[in-house]
Amino acid sequence: SQTIHQWPATLVQPVGSPLSLECTVEGTSNPNLYWYRQAAGRGLQLLFYSVGIGQISSEVPQNLSASRPQDRQFILSSKKLLLSDSGFYLCAWKSGANEKLFFGSGTQLSVL
């Protein structure tokens, strides 16, 4: 069966520090991968998605970047965090068009 792993669960980082959040999927190949951010009590904002290795689409210009070095690995990064980068980050995957998303358990990032 397919599983998705996202870590860490919580992270507290100072302003200006780097960020690396990792997400891996098991039990499937060539998934579409997604990074979403959720502000407290709000809906999900799509940040990045990828349909294959090295293929990244950015939805919102910002301080973050994403990479997909392997088929089932999706990484969210920042060189220098801003206060506004705080939020709940969710990784998700789906097998193709017209299908449902499977979400990771999320990372609560607090930038202080």
Add this chain to the structure above:
Amino acid sequence: SQQGEEDPQALSIQEGENATMNCSYKTSINNLQWYRQNSGRGLVHLILIRSNEREKHSGRLRVTLDTSKKSSSLLITASRAADTASYFCATDAWEYGNKLVFGAGTILRVKS
């Protein structure tokens, strides 16, 4: 802007009552999906309804889709305290490519 908009933003009911949440969207869709999120956790897929379907059932869940009005509703019958969560609709549309666009969600509280 959000493709899907849920209504109401928050709903508080007694255990045993039915809960109805609505979602409106703007463009033609391939399918519409409903997700549930417990506080601080990832989203869990509940049900997917395709554009050529009008109604779908899953256990105590009933989803309707009216493509002429660009709207959907999620009905939870005989609610339980464990149904307390946020509920999101998400739309899958050709013009959005491989992405799901989420609404802001409805916060449901079921009181025991």
